Amino acid sequence: MFSKEETQILESLVNCIIPADDHPDGWSAGVGDYLFKQFESDLQDKLSDYQTGLASLNMEAQSTYEQSFSELSSTEQTQLLTNIEAGQIKSGQENLQAFFSMAIEHTTEGYYSNPENGGNRDGVAWDMMGFEVTQ
Numbered sequence: 001m002f003s004k005e006e007t008q009i010l011e012s013l014v015n016c017i018i019p020a021d022d023h024p025d026g027w028s029a030g031v032g033d034y035l036f037k038q039f040e041s042d043l044q045d046k047l048s049d050y051q052t053g054l055a056s057l058n059m060e061a062q063s064t065y066e067q068s069f070s071e072l073s074s075t076e077q078t079q080l081l082t083n084i085e086a087g088q089i090k091s092g093q094e095n096l097q098a099f100f101s102m103a104i105e106h107t108t109e110g111y112y113s114n115p116e117n118g119g120n121r122d123g124v125a126w127d128m129m130g131f132e133v134t135q
Helices: 004-017 031-039 044-065 074-085 096-112 121-129
Strands: none
Touching (some): 004 031, 004 074, 004 096, 031 044, 031 096, 044 074, 044 096
């Protein structure tokens, strides 16, 4: 589905959107599992958008820092994404703002979703919010 490099970029992006604090980062909380599961069903039509978006994000990182997005420090990743969100794109990759917005939406879906959907591993997000699951 994704190359090793694409997966590394996606993991870095997810963890930049939901970094670790007292709770796990997005990837550790199962967002990657959620996304991969969704790419086989509800988000199947978004798979090529993600592949293009990850490549564009990496091109922007290369244009700005001469490194892959996944190799940047968390500070550099955050600054790059802040610039993208503000429309300050050096590489000419016009689809980056829309891709970043979509990635935020799907990342938060995965983080807060029902664990049966692949994300929110062990209900960490629900626990964080004080949501108690009754069986």
